[in-house]
Amino acid sequence: xxxxxxxxxxxxxxxxxxxxxxxxxxxxxxxxxxxxxxxxxxxxxxxxxxxxxxxxxxxxxxxxxxxxxxxxxxxxxxxxxxxxxxxxxxxxxxxxxxxxxxxxxxxxxxxxxxxxxxxxxxxxxxxxxxxxxxxxxxxxxxxxxxxxxxxxxxxxxxxxxxxxxxxxxxxxxxxxxxxxxxxxxxxxxxxxxxxxxxxxxxxxxxxxxxxxxxxxxxxxxxxxxxxxxxxxxxxxxxxxxxxxxxxxxxxxxxxxxxxxxxxxxxxxxxxxxxxxxxxxxxxxxxxxxxxxxxxxxxxxxxxxxxxxxxxxxxxxxxxxxxxxxxxxxxxxxxxxxxxxxxxxxxxxxxxxxxxxxxxxxxxxxxxxxxxxxxxxxxxxxxxxxxxxxxxxxxxxxxxxxxxxxxxxxxxxxxxxxxxxxxxxxxxxxxxxxxxxxxxxxxxxxxxxxxxxxxxxxxxxxxxxxxxxxxxxxxxxxxxxxxxxxxxxxxxxxxxxxxxxxxxxxxxxxxxxxxxxxxxxxxxxx
Numbered sequence: 001x002x003x004x005x006x007x008x009x010x011x012x013x014x015x016x017x018x019x020x021x022x023x024x025x026x027x028x029x030x031x032x033x034x035x036x037x038x039x040x041x042x043x044x045x046x047x048x049x050x051x052x053x054x055x056x057x058x059x060x061x062x063x064x065x066x067x068x069x070x071x072x073x074x075x076x077x078x079x080x081x082x083x084x085x086x087x088x089x090x091x092x093x094x095x096x097x098x099x100x101x102x103x104x105x106x107x108x109x110x111x112x113x114x115x116x117x118x119x120x121x122x123x124x125x126x127x128x129x130x131x132x133x134x135x136x137x138x139x140x141x142x143x144x145x146x147x148x149x150x151x152x153x154x155x156x157x158x159x160x161x162x163x164x165x166x167x168x169x170x171x172x173x174x175x176x177x178x179x180x181x182x183x184x185x186x187x188x189x190x191x192x193x194x195x196x197x198x199x200x201x202x203x204x205x206x207x208x209x210x211x212x213x214x215x216x217x218x219x220x221x222x223x224x225x226x227x228x229x230x231x232x233x234x235x236x237x238x239x240x241x242x243x244x245x246x247x248x249x250x251x252x253x254x255x256x257x258x259x260x261x262x263x264x265x266x267x268x269x270x271x272x273x274x275x276x277x278x279x280x281x282x283x284x285x286x287x288x289x290x291x292x293x294x295x296x297x298x299x300x301x302x303x304x305x306x307x308x309x310x311x312x313x314x315x316x317x318x319x320x321x322x323x324x325x326x327x328x329x330x331x332x333x334x335x336x337x338x339x340x341x342x343x344x345x346x347x348x349x350x351x352x353x354x355x356x357x358x359x360x361x362x363x364x365x366x367x368x369x370x371x372x373x374x375x376x377x378x379x380x381x382x383x384x385x386x387x388x389x390x391x392x393x394x395x396x397x398x399x400x401x402x403x404x405x406x407x408x409x410x411x412x413x414x415x416x417x418x419x420x421x422x423x424x425x426x427x428x429x430x431x432x433x434x435x436x437x438x439x440x441x442x443x444x445x446x447x448x449x450x451x452x453x454x455x456x457x458x459x460x461x462x463x464x465x466x467x468x469x470x471x472x473x474x475x476x477x478x479x480x481x482x483x484x485x486x487x488x489x490x491x492x493x494x495x496x497x498x499x500x501x502x503x504x505x506x507x508x509x510x511x512x513x514x515x516x517x518x519x520x521x522x523x524x525x
Contacts, residue, residue, distance in 0.1 A: 064116025088121025273495025286412025
């Protein structure tokens with residue numbers, strides 16, 4: 001049997017303008033994922049939040065994203081990806097206003113949860129629309145490089161914007177930056193983006209959504225609880241719920257003809273390796289941004305704007321590396337380029353982990369090297385993820401990719417942030433005794449604020465002990481990040497074997513399926 005493949009058409013001006021429009025929600029999501037970095041000290045003192053509440057304020061947003069991305073990707077396949085983008089952007093704006101006017105830690109956690117809910121409606125549609133808009137391989141890789149550059153660049157831009165705003169305004173100002181972007185996006189999307197949906201999506205599965213949330217939320221809670229309270233019955237109960245719900249979710253997807261998440265995609269070794277690489281490398285980035293922004297301000301004494309400028313070179317190199325990855329991967333196999341990029345990522349973390357005395361120059365160098373590695377790896381792995389599936393499965397593949405990214409962000413803050421908090425608390429207790437167990441010493445920001453109320457001698461002792469304890473926590477967390485990213489490098493060096501040969505085959509498969517679908521459509525007509 002001979003199959004005639006449809007020629008790949010190069011993108012025109014409308015497609016590239018459409019890509020620019022799609023970058024607005026990407027920036028919204030990625031900036032909001034990290035914009036609280038420099039606001040953490042101000043929030044901890046302004047809302048009098050505990051250490052656990054502070055972690056939930058940061059984590060609830062990517063947790064909701066990770067738990068709902070697959071569901072919203074499935075919903076977009078049914079109702080239309082452009083329509084879901086517009087609805088999600090409107091809700092995102094309303095939730096931003098609620099967050100900006102929060103008067104308690106609990107209110108801010110709820111607002112951040114709503115931001116995650118509506119953010120989940122935005123992300124799957126962006127990458128799947130790219131897969132459907134850009135037919136030509138080279139155009140698609142440039143578009144994905146732009147997507148990845150905006151994602152990683154936006155993640156780094158979040159703390160920078162936050163730092164600049166906090167230098168002049170209240171911490172709530174970090175949420176107002178969403179509103180002008182949303183006002184620009186909604187009319188532009190309605191005019192410039194094509195509607196796209198799965199022609200045969202199957203039924204919507206609410207029970208699978210519940211199972212996915214029951215798998216993720218208790219897992220994150222178990223990790224957080226173990227860091228603050230140790231391993232007890234509540235830890236094991238939460239972990240058991242997560243394991244049972246996760247196994248039930250997988251079995252349900254395997255038994256469904258049109259699953260919400262096609263877990264069979266993980267049978268593809270290249271696909272699985274690329275997803276795992278995304279998750280582990282983003283864990284390192286999220287951890288760095290969580291403790292690094294506090295270290296720059298509270299330990300090294302920089303203002304928010306000064307601390308933001310320290311991260312600027314890393315932002316620039318991350319974006320540049322994303323675009324440079326396109327010609328590099330055309331010359332070298334992904335199984336070589338991706339592990340090398342991840343080793344650079346680990347090197348940046350290693351500077352933080354193994355430097356006895358942290359400095360501004362050291363932090364700038366660390367983030368710059370990390371940015372090069374992350375920007376390179378993200379573009380290549382996301383292209384591999386999309387190229388490994390036919391176009392009709394682009395929504396499922398992009399949802400899995402983004403779920404890995406967001407869940408990596410959750411785990412980075414939970415595991416690495418939790419580890420730094422645990423080491424900080426233990427070291428502080430060793431230095432000042434049982435006083436460290438009081439809520440005003442839960443975070444470095446609140447401990448320093450408490451020290452200011454004491455006598456000079458007692459305040460200096462508390463400040464020195466708290467800073468030393470936090471510094472030790474950062475070193476432990478950065479060391480753990482090095483291990484995680486090196487594991488990702490080893491996995492991809494083996495898992496991406498044959499990736500260069502797979503990509504053309506995958507595109508051929510996509511073309512063949514498209515031809516078959518077109519033939520079936522003509523037969524029905």
